Amino acid sequence: MDYSDLDAVTWPYQLTKxxxxxxxxxxxxxxxxxxAAGRTVLITGVSGGVGKAIAEAWAVAGAxxxxxxxxxxxxxxxxxxKIKQVAKTPSTKILVQPADLSSETSVRQLWDIAAAEVGKIDVLINNAGHMNYAPIGGIEPSEWWNDFEVNVKGPYLMSHFFLKQAEGKGTIISISTGTIGSVFPNMSSYSSSKLAQAKFMExxxxxNPDIRCFTLQPGLLKTQMTAEAYLPYARDDPMLTGGVSLFLCTPRADWMSGGVMSVNWDIEEMEAHKEEIQRExxxxxxxxxxxxxxxxxxWET
Incomplete structure (x- = not known):
């Protein structure tokens, strides 16, 4: 790759021109x-930059x-x-509830409280993530496995309890990474756990064909999880993820359900090649x- 090009790390995952x-x-x-008027959304991992942006987007959209x-x-x-300040309507209810997403007891309690305070949840966004950056054998096995606890078990538990209350309808979006399509040294637990997460979503x-499921790649962002070597190329706006998460909850995105979406991909261009994308x-x-x-x-045409 030409690393003088600040899009160099984005190009290998680019579907659209x-x-x-x-x-x-x-x-x-x-x-x-x-x-998002009339919709309720539960977002995990909100303390990070991406989760905060997703929450802001849903507040602006009037959830x-x-x-x-x-x-x-x-x-x-x-x-x-912060999101109370940007909310489209002051009637938007904001519920804060800490939880350990690797604990079934903690997640069950989270959903019980959400049901009591808000009622049915329409949209679940699995944003919480964890990344080790070390060679295989370079960290303790329990630390290596923690990526699977957060990136696989967490979305599984959240999806399990979402389905219990969804009445067969709703949307689940899991935030992923482009690294599921490549091999990067020092990222074995992260890439493989995120790959497992994407297969789980499929x-x-x-x-559950009536539950709209998406794996969303947020691009390359400057966050606490970003490896130092990739910081110069981390130029994506976190609000892109927030905006695309809203789009994925519209009927226009129905045909994408069950698949992978990247914030870097152009939606209109994908729609122009919808038949090929679905067939292949x-x-x-x-x-x-x-x-x-x-x-x-x-593209074929």
Missing amino acids: TVHRDLYPTVEPSHPDLS SAIILTGRKLDALNDVAA ILHAE GRNRLAFLNAKLRKGGHP
Whole structure:
């Protein structure tokens, strides 16, 4: 790769010719077509930059209730205070509830409290994540396995309790990474756990076709999880993830359900090639049969 190109780390995962690294009209949270009025959303991992941006996007879009969860109560309260300031309507209910997503007891308690305070949850966004950056054998096995506890067990438990109350309808979005399609040294537990998470989402969709399931890649961001070597290339706006999460909850995104979506991919270009994408599985884990590269996949027409 030409590492003098600041998009170099993005190109290997680029499906469309057009690449987005900032908000654009289709995914602007204030766009009327993305209104979240009357919807309730539960977002995990809100103390980080991506989770905060997702929460802000849903507040701007006018969600009726937003449940924020993570491990750090102080950080959750800070996010709650911020999204109250940007909320489209003062009637948006903000519920803060810390939880350990690797604990079935803790997750069950989270859902019990959410049900009592808010009622039915329409949208679940599995944003919480954990990344070790070390060679195999370079950290203790229990620490290596922690990526699976957070990135696989967490979304499983959250999805389990979501389905219990969903009455067969709703949307689940799991935040993933482009590294599921590559091999990076020192990221064995992270990449493999996120790959397992994406396969879980595909199976979840196959078993529950009326539950809209998406694996969403948030691009490359400057967060506490970003490896130092990749910081110069981390130029994606976290609000892109927030805006795309809103878009994925609209009927326009129905045909994408069960698949992988990247915030860097252009939605209009994907819609223009919808038939090929569906027929060839370009947005499934089989998307690896697409020629992801600078300039995007060479579409058939």
